[in-house]
Amino acid sequence: MSIQTRRYDTPAERADAASAPPLSAADILVRQLAAAGVDYFFGNGGTDFPPIVEAFARAAKTGTPAPKPMVVPHETAAAAMAYGHTLISGRPQAVMVHVNVGSANALNIVLNASRDNIPLLLFAGRTPFTEAGPAGTRSRYIHWGQEMFDQAGMLREAVKWDYELHLPQQIGDIVARGMEVAMTAPRGPVYVTLARDVLAAPVPALAPAPMRAAPSEPHPAPAVVARIAERIAAAERPLLITANAGRTREGFHALSVFADRFAIPVVSFNPRYLNLPSSHPMNFGFEPRPLLSDADLVLVLDCDVPWIPSLEGPPDDCCVIHVAEDPAFVRYPMRNFPSTLSLTANSVAAIQALNAALAEWMPPSDRRILTRRARLMERAKTEKAKTRSAAPAVPPSTGAVTPEWISACIAEAVGDDAIIVNEYPLRLAHCRREQSGSYFGLSPAGGLGWGFGAALGVKLAAPERLVVATLGDGAYIFANPPACHFVSQAHDIPVLVVIFNNQLYGAVRNATRAMYGSGEAMKEGGRLLADLSPAPAYERYAEASGGYGERVDRAAELPAALRRAIHAVTVERRQALLNVICDY
Numbered sequence: 001m002s003i004q005t006r007r008y009d010t011p012a013e014r015a016d017a018a019s020a021p022p023l024s025a026a027d028i029l030v031r032q033l034a035a036a037g038v039d040y041f042f043g044n045g046g047t048d049f050p051p052i053v054e055a056f057a058r059a060a061k062t063g064t065p066a067p068k069p070m071v072v073p074h075e076t077a078a079a080a081m082a083y084g085h086t087l088i089s090g091r092p093q094a095v096m097v098h099v100n101v102g103s104a105n106a107l108n109i110v111l112n113a114s115r116d117n118i119p120l121l122l123f124a125g126r127t128p129f130t131e132a133g134p135a136g137t138r139s140r141y142i143h144w145g146q147e148m149f150d151q152a153g154m155l156r157e158a159v160k161w162d163y164e165l166h167l168p169q170q171i172g173d174i175v176a177r178g179m180e181v182a183m184t185a186p187r188g189p190v191y192v193t194l195a196r197d198v199l200a201a202p203v204p205a206l207a208p209a210p211m212r213a214a215p216s217e218p219h220p221a222p223a224v225v226a227r228i229a230e231r232i233a234a235a236e237r238p239l240l241i242t243a244n245a246g247r248t249r250e251g252f253h254a255l256s257v258f259a260d261r262f263a264i265p266v267v268s269f270n271p272r273y274l275n276l277p278s279s280h281p282m283n284f285g286f287e288p289r290p291l292l293s294d295a296d297l298v299l300v301l302d303c304d305v306p307w308i309p310s311l312e313g314p315p316d317d318c319c320v321i322h323v324a325e326d327p328a329f330v331r332y333p334m335r336n337f338p339s340t341l342s343l344t345a346n347s348v349a350a351i352q353a354l355n356a357a358l359a360e361w362m363p364p365s366d367r368r369i370l371t372r373r374a375r376l377m378e379r380a381k382t383e384k385a386k387t388r389s390a391a392p393a394v395p396p397s398t399g400a401v402t403p404e405w406i407s408a409c410i411a412e413a414v415g416d417d418a419i420i421v422n423e424y425p426l427r428l429a430h431c432r433r434e435q436s437g438s439y440f441g442l443s444p445a446g447g448l449g450w451g452f453g454a455a456l457g458v459k460l461a462a463p464e465r466l467v468v469a470t471l472g473d474g475a476y477i478f479a480n481p482p483a484c485h486f487v488s489q490a491h492d493i494p495v496l497v498v499i500f501n502n503q504l505y506g507a508v509r510n511a512t513r514a515m516y517g518s519g520e521a522m523k524e525g526g527r528l529l530a531d532l533s534p535a536p537a538y539e540r541y542a543e544a545s546g547g548y549g550e551r552v553d554r555a556a557e558l559p560a561a562l563r564r565a566i567h568a569v570t571v572e573r574r575q576a577l578l579n580v581i582c583d584y
Contacts, residue, residue, distance in 0.1 A: 108450075126196075160181050168202070268428075272440065295315070476538065499579050
C-alpha cells in the first residue's frame, strides 16, 4: 500500500492519539478527497452514510482538511452540480449516493458525463457485508432487499472504471486510483461502492496516499500533422466542424486564431461549449449543410457527430479528417463517418501544430486565403441578415413569444460576462456570446434534468458571475425542481432560470413530424405522448424557496421581466425563475 503510517513524535501527541477514537476508513476517505483537491462532497444519503457523517463531523471538530459536505435532496441534482463545477474549475468533485437505488437516480447524469468526457468521482454505499457483529453491520430491514450481485453493473458501460472497497486500509489508494483514471484522457466518471461495515472499520492512523499525475494528453504526430496541413493548403473550400474545441480557454483562443489566419469557416454543430465568439468573421453558425454540400475538405475537430448522414453529407470525393483525443470514438457502438486521415490529439495541441505547419504552405498574403476570405465575407453578410430577420429588434407584432426572441432578449439582458447553461431551447444563433466559458450545452447522451443542477454547480465555482439556466419545461421537470430550488436557497447559490414553456416535449413532437409529417398524429398537432399541458405555475416553485418568480405571456413583457429577475439574483442575492410561455 502507498498509504503511510503517521508518526507521533512528542508525549503530548502520543497522549492525544491514545485518547482519540480510532480512525475509520470513512475518516481516511474524507482526508484523501481533500488531498486530491476535491472542493465539494455532494451527498444524497441513506442508511449507509453514518460513517461518512461521523467522519465529516470529526474533521470539522479537529480542523482536518475536508471537502465541503453539501446536502442535495436528489441524486440527479447532486451529480449535475459536480458536473457543473468541473466545467468551470476543471477539477473532479465527489458525489455520494445511497446504494443501488441512489446509483440508479444518478445514472442519467453519469451517462451525460461519460459522453462529454467530464471527470467525476461517484461513490455509492453498498449493503453491509455482515449480518451481525462489527460496527456498521446490517441493522435495517432494507439491508437485505437492497443488496445486488453486481451493483456496479448498472453503471459499468457509463464509467471508465469501477471498484469496491474490500478492506478499510485500501481507501486512500482507491481515491488516488479513481482520480488518476478519471483525469486520464479521454476523461470521464468513475464509480466506487462502499459497504457500511467496511467504511466503519478502524484503520491505523494513516497519512493520505500520494496522488499520481495523470498521463500527458496525446500529442499530435508531426508526420500526420504535415499531411493534414498539405491537404488543407490544397483545398479551395475547406470547412471545420466542431462541438467541443472551445472546452478550454486555450482551445477557444487557438481555434479563433487558426480560423481567422487561414480563412477557414467554422460550424459548431450541437456545441457543448462556445467554440468561437459570435462576432468572429469565420463563425458560420450551427448547421453544417450550407457549407458541407460543396466542401472539398472537412476537418472534424473534437466532434462525435459532424453531420446527420440521412439528411446531409459532403461530396463523395471530399477529404474528411478527424481530430480528437479519440477520433474513432471507440465507445460508440456504431459510427461510420468517412475518414481520409485521422489524428489522435488534444484540440489545443492539434490546432497549434496545424497552425504552425500550415503557415509554411500558406503565408498571410497567399492569394488563396485572400480570395476565400472575400467570398466567405460576402456569404456571411447574407447569412447574418437572415438571422437578424428571424429575431427582430422589436417584439413580434403578434405579441407571441418565440425562442428566437427569448434568446435575443437574454443576450441583451445578461451581458457578455454571464454564463449560460442550456438544456436544449436557447438559440445560440440569436444569443450573442463572446467570451470563452460563457456557454455550456447538454451532453450528446441527452440525459434530461442536467441543466438546473449544472447551473448551480457552475455558480459554486464562479460565485461572482451571473449564471443563467435556459431550460425547456420538460427538462425543468426532469431536474426535480423542488430539490434544486431547495439547494439554491439552503446553500446560497442564486441563479436565474428561464423556462421556454411550450407545454410539450418538443423532441418527441419534432421527431414524429420528421417521420410522419402527413400522418395521423400530425393532424392533431403532434402532441400525442408529448403534451405537458396544463402546465403548473412553475414560477411558484421558486417563490416557495424564497426566490423571485414571474410568468411572461407576451413578447413585449420579456425585457422588463428579465431586468427584474436579474436584479433579484445580483442585488437581492436570491434565485429567480421566469416562466416564459412560448409556442414552438
